[in-house]
Amino acid sequence: MSSKKDRSSILVALPAVFVLTLCSVLPLCWMCWTVAANPQVRAELSFSAFRFELLGRTLLYNGTVAIIATAMGLPAGYVLGRGRGMVARLLWVLLPAALLLPSLSYAYGWAQFVRMYRHLVLPWGITFRPNGAADILRCIWSLAAWLWAVPAGLIGLALRRMDTNVQQQAVLDGALHWVTFRQLLGPIIASLAIVTILATQEFAVYEPTGISVVATEVRMVFDTGAMSSPDNLITQSGALGGGFASSDQPERAAAAVATAAPLLAVTILLAIAAAWGAGQTSGSETVATGDWPPVLDVSKVTVAITIALLLLNIGVPVLSLIRSLYVPLSPLTMWREFGPKVQGAILVAVEASAFALVAGFSLAGRWIRGSLALAGASFLIGGQLLAIALIRIWNRPGLYWGYDSSIVPLIAYAGRFGWLALAAGRATWTRPWREMRDVASADGASAFQTAFWVIWPLAWPTLLAGGLVVGALSMTEVPATVLLMPEHPQVLTPTLMTWVHMVRYDAMIEASLIMMATVIVPALLAVILTGIGLRALKAAMVGSPTAQTASQRA
Amino acid sequence: MMRGLKISLILLTLCLAIIPAGCNHGPEPEEIIVYCGVDEPYASKVFAEFEKQSGIHVAVQYDIESSKSVGLAGKLEAESAHPRADVWWGSEAFLSTRLASENILEPYSPTTGADIPPEFKDPQGYWTGIGLRARVLAVSNPPPPFQITGIEDLADPRLKNKICISRPTAGATGAHVAALYVFWGRDKTIAFFHKLHDNGIAALGGNAEVADQVGNGVYSLGLTDSDDVSNSAANGGKLSMVVPDQSTFGTLAMPTTIGLVRGTRHEQAAKKLIDFLASKPVEQMLIDMKYARWSVRGGAGQEIKAMKIDYREAAKVYAQAQRETTAILDGRM
Numbered sequence: 001m002s003s004k005k006d007r008s009s010i011l012v013a014l015p016a017v018f019v020l021t022l023c024s025v026l027p028l029c030w031m032c033w034t035v036a037a038n039p040q041v042r043a044e045l046s047f048s049a050f051r052f053e054l055l056g057r058t059l060l061y062n063g064t065v066a067i068i069a070t071a072m073g074l075p076a077g078y079v080l081g082r083g084r085g086m087v088a089r090l091l092w093v094l095l096p097a098a099l100l101l102p103s104l105s106y107a108y109g110w111a112q113f114v115r116m117y118r119h120l121v122l123p124w125g126i127t128f129r130p131n132g133a134a135d136i137l138r139c140i141w142s143l144a145a146w147l148w149a150v151p152a153g154l155i156g157l158a159l160r161r162m163d164t165n166v167q168q169q170a171v172l173d174g175a176l177h178w179v180t181f182r183q184l185l186g187p188i189i190a191s192l193a194i195v196t197i198l199a200t201q202e203f204a205v206y207e208p209t210g211i212s213v214v215a216t217e218v219r220m221v222f223d224t225g226a227m228s229s230p231d232n233l234i235t236q237s238g239a240l241g242g243g244f245a246s247s248d249q250p251e252r253a254a255a256a257v258a259t260a261a262p263l264l265a266v267t268i269l270l271a272i273a274a275a276w277g278a279g280q281t282s283g284s285e286t287v288a289t290g291d292w293p294p295v296l297d298v299s300k301v302t303v304a305i306t307i308a309l310l311l312l313n314i315g316v317p318v319l320s321l322i323r324s325l326y327v328p329l330s331p332l333t334m335w336r337e338f339g340p341k342v343q344g345a346i347l348v349a350v351e352a353s354a355f356a357l358v359a360g361f362s363l364a365g366r367w368i369r370g371s372l373a374l375a376g377a378s379f380l381i382g383g384q385l386l387a388i389a390l391i392r393i394w395n396r397p398g399l400y401w402g403y404d405s406s407i408v409p410l411i412a413y414a415g416r417f418g419w420l421a422l423a424a425g426r427a428t429w430t431r432p433w434r435e436m437r438d439v440a441s442a443d444g445a446s447a448f449q450t451a452f453w454v455i456w457p458l459a460w461p462t463l464l465a466g467g468l469v470v471g472a473l474s475m476t477e478v479p480a481t482v483l484l485m486p487e488h489p490q491v492l493t494p495t496l497m498t499w500v501h502m503v504r505y506d507a508m509i510e511a512s513l514i515m516m517a518t519v520i521v522p523a524l525l526a527v528i529l530t531g532i533g534l535r536a537l538k539a540a541m542v543g544s545p546t547a548q549t550a551s552q553r554a
Numbered sequence: 555m556m557r558g559l560k561i562s563l564i565l566l567t568l569c570l571a572i573i574p575a576g577c578n579h580g581p582e583p584e585e586i587i588v589y590c591g592v593d594e595p596y597a598s599k600v601f602a603e604f605e606k607q608s609g610i611h612v613a614v615q616y617d618i619e620s621s622k623s624v625g626l627a628g629k630l631e632a633e634s635a636h637p638r639a640d641v642w643w644g645s646e647a648f649l650s651t652r653l654a655s656e657n658i659l660e661p662y663s664p665t666t667g668a669d670i671p672p673e674f675k676d677p678q679g680y681w682t683g684i685g686l687r688a689r690v691l692a693v694s695n696p697p698p699p700f701q702i703t704g705i706e707d708l709a710d711p712r713l714k715n716k717i718c719i720s721r722p723t724a725g726a727t728g729a730h731v732a733a734l735y736v737f738w739g740r741d742k743t744i745a746f747f748h749k750l751h752d753n754g755i756a757a758l759g760g761n762a763e764v765a766d767q768v769g770n771g772v773y774s775l776g777l778t779d780s781d782d783v784s785n786s787a788a789n790g791g792k793l794s795m796v797v798p799d800q801s802t803f804g805t806l807a808m809p810t811t812i813g814l815v816r817g818t819r820h821e822q823a824a825k826k827l828i829d830f831l832a833s834k835p836v837e838q839m840l841i842d843m844k845y846a847r848w849s850v851r852g853g854a855g856q857e858i859k860a861m862k863i864d865y866r867e868a869a870k871v872y873a874q875a876q877r878e879t880t881a882i883l884d885g886r887m
Contacts, residue, residue, distance in 0.1 A: 249632035
C-alpha cells in the first residue's frame with residue numbers, strides 16, 4: 001500500500017519534473033558545459049583591472065538602486081503591513097504596477113520627464129550628459145522606482161507575520177521603533193539583496209546612453225563578440241575576427257557566460273543573504289492578517305508619504321509618457337498598429353503561464369525537494385544567460401521546430417518566472433496545509449487523493465494566481481525577449497528596444513502605454529485570486545463545510 | 555493508483571499540448587521574414603507600401619541601435635543551417651559582403667536594379683545597394699570656435715571632452731572604422747582612436763544618440779550618420795551637418811544593401827520584395843523621408859566626395875577593426 005501511494009505521488013510530480021528539466025536543468029547544464037567545452041573563453045574569467053572595474057561599477061550602481069528602492073519601500077511596507085481599510089487594500093493592488101511595466105518603457109517615461117524639465121536644472125550645470133553623473137543617477141533612479149514594490153512587499157509581509165506581542169511590549173517600553181527595526185532587519189537585508197540581483201539583470205535601462213555594466217557587456221559579447229577582453233582568443237585580430245569568418249555563435253555564447261561569471265558568483269552570495277533575510281520574516285508559517293492592536297496601526301504621515309511615493313513612482317513616468325505624445329492619444333489607433341504584437345506577447349505569456357501552472361499544481365500534489373532552488377537558480381542567472389542557453393540548445397537542425405516558434409520564449413519565461421508558480425505550490429506545504437494533509441492521511445487518503453480532494457479544490461486560486469503572475473511578468477520581460485527576438489509570433493518588446501534610444505518617439509510612447517494597459521488585467525486577476533485563496537484557506541482552517549466535505553470525500 | 559496515473563497523464567498531456575500549440579508550422583505562404591538593419595521608422599513605411607501593393611505580409615526583425623545590423627548579421631550566420639529570414643536589408647555594405655562570402659546570401663539581381671551603377675552592387679549579385687547615407691560630423695549650435703572640415707578635427711584639444719561617437723559595435727560606425735583600416739591602414743587608425751580617447755571622446759549607445767546629444771548642446775561635435783542628423787534636426791535639435799574631408803579623401807558613403815537569404819522558403823515572394831526595394835520609387839521614398847540623402851543612381855560623386863573603398867577588403871577587417879577600436883575607446887588597449 002505504502003509503495004503504491006509513493007508511486008502515485010511520483011506520477012503526480014512528473015509534470016513538474018518535465019517542466020523543471022526543460023526550463024531550468026537543461027539551461028543550467030548547458031552553461032556549465034559551454035565554459036568547459038570552450039577553454040579559450042576562460043580568459044574572461046581572469047580578474048583583470050577592467051573586469052574588476054566593470055564588476056565594481058555594476059555593483060555600485062545597482063547597490064545604490066537597492067538602497068533607494070528599500071528606503072522608498074519602507075513606508076509603503078508599513079502601510080501594507082500595519083495599514084487598515086481601503087488604502088492598504090488598494091496599495092496591495094497598485095504597488096506592483098510599476099514592476100509589471102517593461103523596464104525600458106518605465107525608464108523611457110523617466111527619460112521623458114528629464115527631457116521636459118532638464119532646463120530647470122541646467123543653471124546648476126546639470127546636463128544629463130550620457131554616461132555622466134546625472135545620466136547614471138537617472139538610470140539608478142529609474143530602476144529604484146521600478147523595483148520599490150519588492151522591498152515594500154517583503155517588509156509588508158514581514159510586518160503582517162510578526163509576533164505582535166513583542167511589539168506591544170515594545171510600545172509599553174517606548175522602544176517600538178528600535179524593536180521593529182530589529183525585527184525588520186532580515187527583510188531589509190533580503191530586500192537589498194533581491195533588488196540588487198534584479199537590477200543587475202537589466203541592461204535596457206543602461207544601454208541607450210552607453211553606460212557599461214555587466215549586463216550590457218554580456219549582450220554585446222553575445223550579439224557582436226566585440227566587448228570581450230583583448231586577450232580573449234575570440235577578440236584577437238588574426239583569429240576568428242581577423243578573416244572573413246566572424247566569431248561564431250557558440251563561442252560568443254561561451255564568452256558571454258564567462259563574462260557574466262564573476263557577477264554570478266556575487267549573485268549567489270546575494271541570494272544566500274536574501275534567503276537568510278527572508279527566513280527572518282516570521283516566527284511562524286501562519287499568515288495572521290488583521291490581528292494587531294490599533295496602537296500598532298500605521299501613522300497618517302506614513303500613509304501620506306506612501307501615497308506621494310506611489311504618485312511619484314507610477315504617476316510621473318506614465319504622465320510624462322502621455323504628455324510627451326505629439327499625436328492625439330487614441331487607444332483604437334494604437335491597437336490597430338500594435339495589436340498583432342501585443343496579441344503575440346499575450347499568446348506566449350498564456351503558454352508560459354500554463355506551463356508554470358501545471359508545474360505548480362503538480363508540486364502541490366507532491367513536493368520535490370530542491371525544485372524551488374532549481375527554479376530559483378534559472379531565475380538568478382538572469383534573462384540574458386537563460387536566453388543564450390536556450391538559443392544554443394534549440395538552434396540546431398533537429399530542434400528547429402521549437403527554435404522558430406513560441407516554444408523557446410515560453411521555456412525562457414517559465415524558466416525565469418516559474419519559481420513564482422512553484423512558490424505558490426510550495427505554499428500548500430506550509431503548516432495549515434500540512435495539518436489538512438495529516439487529517440486526510442489519517443483518514444486513509446493517498447498523497448494523490450489528498451491533493452485531488454483537499455488541496456487542489458482549496459488551493460486553486462493561489463496556484464492560478466502564481467501562474468497569472470508568471471504570465472504578466474512574461475508579457476513585459478525584457479532581457480531574454482530582446483535576445484530571443486521571437487518570430488512566430490512576434491512580440492512587442494524587441495521593437496520597443498529598437499526605439500528606446502530615440503529622444504522622443506510617438507510610437508515608442510504609444511506602444512509602452514498599450515503594454516501597460518494590457519498587463520494590468522492578469523495582474524489584477526492575480527491579486528483577486530490571491531485574496532480568494534487566502535479566504536479559502538482561512539475558511540478551511542476554521543472548519544468550513546467546504547473543507548469538511550473535501551476531507552470526507554478524501 | 556490508477557486515478558493518480560490518469561491525472562498525471564492529464565497533466566503531462568496538458569504540458570505537451572502547449573508545445574504543439576506554440577510550434578511554428580512554417581510561416582503562412584504569403585509571409586516573408588526580413589532581417590532589417592534600416593531604422594524602423596523608415597523601413598516600416600516601405601514595407602507597408604509593399605504589403606499594400608503585393609498583398610504579401612512582411613514580418614520584420616529590426617536591430618537594437620547599439621549593435622545595429624551586427625546583431626542581426628550574427629543571427630543570420632547562426633541560423634544559416636535553417637534560415638528563418640528570407641531577405642536581408644542591411645544598413646551598409648560591409649556586413650552584406652561578409653554574409654555573401656560566408657555563403658549566407660544567394661545571388662539575385664533585381665529586375666528593377668539595372669540602372670544602379672556597378673560600384674553599388676556586388677559583382678556576383680549577392681547584394682544590391684540603394685539609398686546613400688554618409689558619415690558626417692554633427693556640429694552643435696553655437697558651433698566650435700574653429701571651422702570644422704574633417705574627422706581629424708575631433709582630435710583637436712580645443713574640443714576636449716566635447717566630442718562624441720557611437721560605439722563601433724553599431725553598424726555604420728563599425729563600417730566606418732573598417733573603411734579607415736583599409737584606407738589609412740591599421741596603425742594610423744589605431745593612433746587616431748588613441749588621440750580621440752585622449753581627447754575625452756564619449757562612446758555613446760548609437761548614432762542617433764550622438765546626433766541627439768549634439769543637438770541638445772551636450773557635445774560640440776559628433777561623428778554620426780547623415781540620417782540621424784536630419785532626424786535630430788527635425789525633432790528640434792539645434793545642430794548642423796558637415797560632410798567631412800571633402801577637400802581630401804572624402805567621407806564614407808553607405809548604400810543600404812538588399813540580399814536574398816540562401817535557403818529561403820519563400821523564394822518568389824522574397825524576390826518580389828527585393829525587386830520592390832531596389833526600385834527607384836522606394837529609393838526616392840527613403841530620400842523623401844530623409845533616411846537616405848542621395849540616390850545611388852545619381853552617383854555619389856555628383857554631390858559628395860566619397861572614400862574609394864574596396865568592400866571586400868573592408869569586410870575582411872570589419873570584425874577586427876570593430877573590436878580594436880571599441881577596446882581603445884573603453885581604455886582597454
